Amino acid sequence: MKTNQDYELAINYLADLLSAEEVVLFEKRICQELELAALVIECAQIEVGLYEWTKSQPLSEPVRLKLPSGFLGWSVNRWVGLVALVGVAIFAAIFVPVEAGTPLPRIEETFGDVRINNGKQEKTASQGLYLFPGNTLSTLGEDGYASVLFPDETRVELGNNTRLVFQKTANQAFKGRKLYVEQGSLTADISSVPMFLATPHAEVITDHSRFRCDSVEEVTRFETETGLLKVARLGERSSIDLQKGYFTQTSVNEKGNPLILKKSASPLLTPLISLVDGTGPVRCIVYAPELKLIISGGADGKVRFWDPISQLPEGEFQAHTSPVFALAYSRSQKILATSGQDRWITIWDLITKTAKFRLPRHRQESSSLSFSPDGSILATIFGTSPEGGEVKLWSTFDGSQLGTFVAHGSGVQALAFSPKSNLLVTLGKDKAARFWTIEKNESGIELRPVLRQVISCSPLVEPRCLEFSHDGKLLVLGFSDGTISFFDSVTAKLLKTFKAHSREVLRVSFDPTTKLVASTGKDCKTHIWDISLGKELATLVGHRFLTSQAVFLENFNSLATAGWDRTIKLWKIDQRQLSLVK
Amino acid sequence: MGIVSAAELACLLMKHRAALYGFIFASVRNHPDTEDILQIVALVVVESADQLKSEDGFFPWAREIARRRVLSHRRKNKREQPLDPSVIQALADAVDFVESQASTEVRSQALITCLDSLPLKGKQLLLDRYNGISAEAIAEKTISTVHSIYAKIKRMKLVLKDCVQRRLNLEWET
Numbered sequence: 064m065k066t067n068q069d070y071e072l073a074i075n076y077l078a079d080l081l082s083a084e085e086v087v088l089f090e091k092r093i094c095q096e097l098e099l100a101a102l103v104i105e106c107a108q109i110e111v112g113l114y115e116w117t118k119s120q121p122l123s124e125p126v127r128l129k130l131p132s133g134f135l136g137w138s139v140n141r142w143v144g145l146v147a148l149v150g151v152a153i154f155a156a157i158f159v160p161v162e163a164g165t166p167l168p169r170i171e172e173t174f175g176d177v178r179i180n181n182g183k184q185e186k187t188a189s190q191g192l193y194l195f196p197g198n199t200l201s202t203l204g205e206d207g208y209a210s211v212l213f214p215d216e217t218r219v220e221l222g223n224n225t226r227l228v229f230q231k232t233a234n235q236a237f238k239g240r241k242l243y244v245e246q247g248s249l250t251a252d253i254s255s256v257p258m259f260l261a262t263p264h265a266e267v268i269t270d271h272s273r274f275r276c277d278s279v280e281e282v283t284r285f286e287t288e289t290g291l292l293k294v295a296r297l298g299e300r301s302s303i304d305l306q307k308g309y310f311t312q313t314s315v316n317e318k319g320n321p322l323i324l325k326k327s328a329s330p331l332l333t334p335l336i337s338l339v340d341g342t343g344p345v346r347c348i349v350y351a352p353e354l355k356l357i358i359s360g361g362a363d364g365k366v367r368f369w370d371p372i373s374q375l376p377e378g379e380f381q382a383h384t385s386p387v388f389a390l391a392y393s394r395s396q397k398i399l400a401t402s403g404q405d406r407w408i409t410i411w412d413l414i415t416k417t418a419k420f421r422l423p424r425h426r427q428e429s430s431s432l433s434f435s436p437d438g439s440i441l442a443t444i445f446g447t448s449p450e451g452g453e454v455k456l457w458s459t460f461d462g463s464q465l466g467t468f469v470a471h472g473s474g475v476q477a478l479a480f481s482p483k484s485n486l487l488v489t490l491g492k493d494k495a496a497r498f499w500t501i502e503k504n505e506s507g508i509e510l511r512p513v514l515r516q517v518i519s520c521s522p523l524v525e526p527r528c529l530e531f532s533h534d535g536k537l538l539v540l541g542f543s544d545g546t547i548s549f550f551d552s553v554t555a556k557l558l559k560t561f562k563a564h565s566r567e568v569l570r571v572s573f574d575p576t577t578k579l580v581a582s583t584g585k586d587c588k589t590h591i592w593d594i595s596l597g598k599e600l601a602t603l604v605g606h607r608f609l610t611s612q613a614v615f616l617e618n619f620n621s622l623a624t625a626g627w628d629r630t631i632k633l634w635k636i637d638q639r640q641l642s643l644v645k
Numbered sequence: 646m647g648i649v650s651a652a653e654l655a656c657l658l659m660k661h662r663a664a665l666y667g668f669i670f671a672s673v674r675n676h677p678d679t680e681d682i683l684q685i686v687a688l689v690v691v692e693s694a695d696q697l698k699s700e701d702g703f704f705p706w707a708r709e710i711a712r713r714r715v716l717s718h719r720r721k722n723k724r725e726q727p728l729d730p731s732v733i734q735a736l737a738d739a740v741d742f743v744e745s746q747a748s749t750e751v752r753s754q755a756l757i758t759c760l761d762s763l764p765l766k767g768k769q770l771l772l773d774r775y776n777g778i779s780a781e782a783i784a785e786k787t788i789s790t791v792h793s794i795y796a797k798i799k800r801m802k803l804v805l806k807d808c809v810q811r812r813l814n815l816e817w818e819t
Contacts, residue, residue, distance in 0.1 A: 090732040093739075100739035101746075107671035108749060109805055111663065112756040114676055117775035181677070184721060192684055195677060 073102045167193045167239060168213040168229070174344065174608070174627060175206030175223070196231040196239060202247070208608050208627065213240070215254045220607050222248040222566075223585065232259075248277040248566075250587065250607065253290070261297065264313045268293045274305075277565055277586075284565070286310035288604055294322060338369050338376070344627035349392040349399075350614045354413060357616070357623050359631055360387025364403055366411075371616050371623065371633060380416055382409060389432050396438030398459060402429040408443055410459055420462030425455075431477040435485065440465065440501065440508075442487060444475040454478060454489055456501070456508060468510040470497060477528050481552060483535030486513075488552075490526045495519050496540060498555065518555055528570050532577040537594070539580055541568030547582050549594065559597055563590050574615040579636070581613040581622055589613050589624050591636065605632050649703075654694055657703045658687055664704065664749040665711050668740040672715045672733050682718055686711045705741060712737040747813050759808035767801050774798055 093100045170177075170192045177188040180199040188200060188209060200221065202209050207223045217240075221227055225247025232241040237259045244262045250273070251260070257270040262278040265285065272290025276283065285294055287305045295302035296313050303322045305311055311322050343362025350357055356377060357369040364383035369376055383403025391400040398419065399411045408422040408429055422443070429443045441457045452471040457464055470478075471491030478489045485501045487510070496518035499510045518526075518540070525543040531552060532538075538552040545564035550557055564584030572581045579600070580592045589603040589610050603613075606626035613624045615636070622634045649657070665686060670679045689710050697706055715733050760768065773783050780794045787794070 090729055094731050094735045097735075097739060097742055100735040101743045103671050104667055104736060104739045104743045105752075105809075106802075106806065108663070108667040108743075108752055109756060109802060109809065111667050111670050112753050113760075113771060113775055113805075115663075115753075116757065116760060117772055181681075189688060191688070193680065 073099070073106045167195065168211045168217075168219075169193050170200075171210040171212040171218070172208075173202075173210075174208040176203040177201065177207055177209045178203065194229050196229050196241075199226060199228045199245075201226045210607070213254075213256075215256045217254045217256065217258065218252045220250045222250075222587070222608070225249060244276055244278045244283075246278055248275065248279070248586070250275050264297055266295050266297055275587075279565075282312055282314045284310060284312040296322060338374065338631040338633070339629060343386065343629060344609070344611070345625040345629065345631055346386060346388055346611050346627075347390045348612045348614055348623060348625035348631060349390045350616055350623065351392050351394075351397070351399075351413065352617045353394060353397060357614070357631065358390060358392065358399065359625055360390050360401065362386045362629075364405070366390070366399070366401060369623075369631060371621065374633065378416070380411075382411070383407060388428050388430050391432035391434050391441070393434035393438030393459070395436070396434070396459060398434075398438060400432045400434065400441050400443075402432055402443070404428050408432070408441075410441065410457075410462065419459070422457055422462060423464070431475075431479075433478055433480045433487070434459070435480050435501065436482050440480075442478050442480060444478055444489075452491060452493075454487075454510065456510070465508045466510065468499075470499070470510075471495065476526060479529050479531055481531050481535040482533055486535075486552065488529060488531075488538060490529055490540070492525070494522065494525060496526060496529065496555075518550060518557075527568055530571045530573055532573045533575050534577055537573070537577060539571045539573070541571045541582060541584075543567045545584060545586070547571055547580070547592070549580075559594070561592060561597075561599070563592070563599075564588065569609065570612040572613050572615060574636075575617045579615070581615065581624075583610040583613050583624065585609055587626075589622070589634075591622070601636075603632075603634050605634075606630070649694065649697060649700055651691075651694075653700070654691060654697075657700065658690060658707070660750070661704050661707060661744075663753055664740060664744050665707060667749060668708060668736060669711055669715055671736050671740075673718060678718065678722075682711070682714050686714050689714070704744060708737055708740060751813070752809060755809045755812040756805065758812060759805050762808070763801065763804070767797070770794070770797060771801060 093103060170188055170190055172190060173188055178185050178201045179188045179192065179194070180201065181195065182197055194200060194211060200209055200211065202221045202223055202225045204223065207225070209221045211219045211221070219227070219242070226245035227249065228243040228245060229239070230241040230243050237257065240256065240258045242258065242260045244260065251258070252273045253269055253271065255270055257268060260267045260276065262276065262283040264278070264281070264283040267285060269290065269292045272292060273288040274292055275286045275288065285292060285305055287307050287309060289307055292305040293302045294305050294311055303311065313322060342365070345359050345361065347360040348357060355371070357371055359367050359369065361367055364381060364385055364387060365379045366382045366387060367376060367379040382401045383405050385404035387401055387403050389402040397413050399413050400408060401411065402408045406425045406428050408425065410419045410422070411417065412419050425443070431444050433442045434440070439459055441459055443455050443457065452469055452473050452475055454468050454470045454475060455464060456466050470489040471493050473492035476490040476492060478487060480487050487499045487501060488496055489499065490496050498513040498517070500513055502509045502511055523544070524546070526540050527543055528541040530539050536552055538550045539547055540550065541547050545562060545566055545568060546560055547563045547568055548557060548560045563582045564586045566585035569583045569585060573579070578594060580594060581589055582592065583589045587606050587608060587610055591600045591603070592598070593600050603622070603624065606624065607628040609627040611625050611627060613622055615622055620636055622636050624632050624634065626632070662683070666679060666683055669682050670676070673679055673682065686707065690707055697703060712733060716730055719730070719733070770783065774780070780791045784791045784794050
């Protein structure tokens, strides 16, 4: 039978007032008496009920706003600063809605390896988990991504290799909204509720804005896409207003110097429309002008067709059992090659939308495919691992293997056929681009090196992608340091280099007239370059995560981009207008 | 999906959330860990919905998932969790028993009614304490001793416990 003493024990037990010995005794009794265990549960339910009830009650004390120390001197005069501070405090007390209990942000979406650390332990982050003050959210590796949604619709998206700390603060105005970017990059879309964000070098207060923050090694860069940011160097009093279209950067070495506003390099364009794949990252995209269709490879292994005029889906088929990694389209044969994470490569007839051949399974997934100009040969890489420096050539008429050739001492990163000749260029992990010609002889096909033409890259960077211009005269390479370089495809002579992205370049693409080049990178942006002017024409901002590939749509003055945010976006590219804007 | 749809599963989870929370809290005795574990339980429930045999069996099934998660939590945090696995099992059995007597939903409603009947000062004391204000700070504010604050809180919990029990008895009788 339960006694009053039992009640007290149960309540004390839950209030953590028992000694270790008493706990042991009490636990023994719980195991033996169901009624006592039930009593503990009932008491726990009272505790939980009180906890929930407290969260639903309004705060009894008025909110006291404290601005962080770095912002105390926004105004030159101390008195003006004090008056402004009081004004902000009154404004915040009246207009800033502060709920009882912290309105916690939640994880909206993750890709790759994402972890939460609460100071005691680390676990894998998954959709729907709450982020408490003191938690650190980390996106690990090249594919890591996380999107965090706050109750007021503020969204913060973390790029790869980023560590974001949700800091504890006694300041009610920023409770649950004080963030610290230890390293990496993020994009924030802030609602009407103010947010405080700090990095190792700078602090920002903002509301009603969209901005990007990159904190890499010793430099922090903020760029405003909409709204206004108040930016100050860490621990300094003076701040600047960073408006739309401007950026600023700061490092530890510049301490004491005023922050400088810099205009963003090119006009920011926003997409016309987003076509939603919805299944996961869209890693590849091609355009088939003859069919007037955009073709994308989905994370569910499906190939999807999109009509750029009606902007509607135009069918799909299941190409692989896992994400599609690469696509290649042959204009002359109207065939499509697909490569999946399942390591199969399949050639499809796009008229009948049926599989022509499935090539023997590769040792690794092939992330680069290319058709010869007449569409009779498909070149594939055998993997990017150090031992996979081989290129395979396949007949598209019967699916037979024409030959395997060792192209590089280590893995092959990418390859491309010239659209006008039998020239093939391969990019290797050995940081070289090699030129080959395909020659047919009695014994079959031979891949002959063009000995004079080797592009050796700087040891500090790695070539990531390449593309020929439509006339076959130019070759563009994208590098791991964010630069793109143009080469003469006959002499392999370097013509121009642009610093295109703040992070690695993922893909490059020429427009049909060879006047423009689009580059996509891990900084989520797409840049359009005018080759003859040697200038950037526009920056396309819209994808929430990595922009994997861009393709120009012939005759439409538009561009389609595919992103890891599960969308394909269409952009209007009016070259004349962009030149005027510039 | 098994015999219940995703929407039905979400409803069941919401219905039994408080009971599961109570059990986890009784075992780990702090709210952040309880919330973490409950989220994992909800994920496992959704992922393994195929195993659910019937809607009636939802609570014991979800409670068993919760028990395993609590044990897993205990293994990871051995130093901070003095509870023996047999105690966790006893509490798991008890939560079934308590839930069969009166659902957590009914108990929560009874508690809210009982809280309404508390004097304003008592309510404020509970609010302050559960909002994380230390007993020392409350004692300073109310010009009393820390010991008396603890005693008052304990007394109020007892009052609430008795009040909830009385209301439940009344409901059974009517």
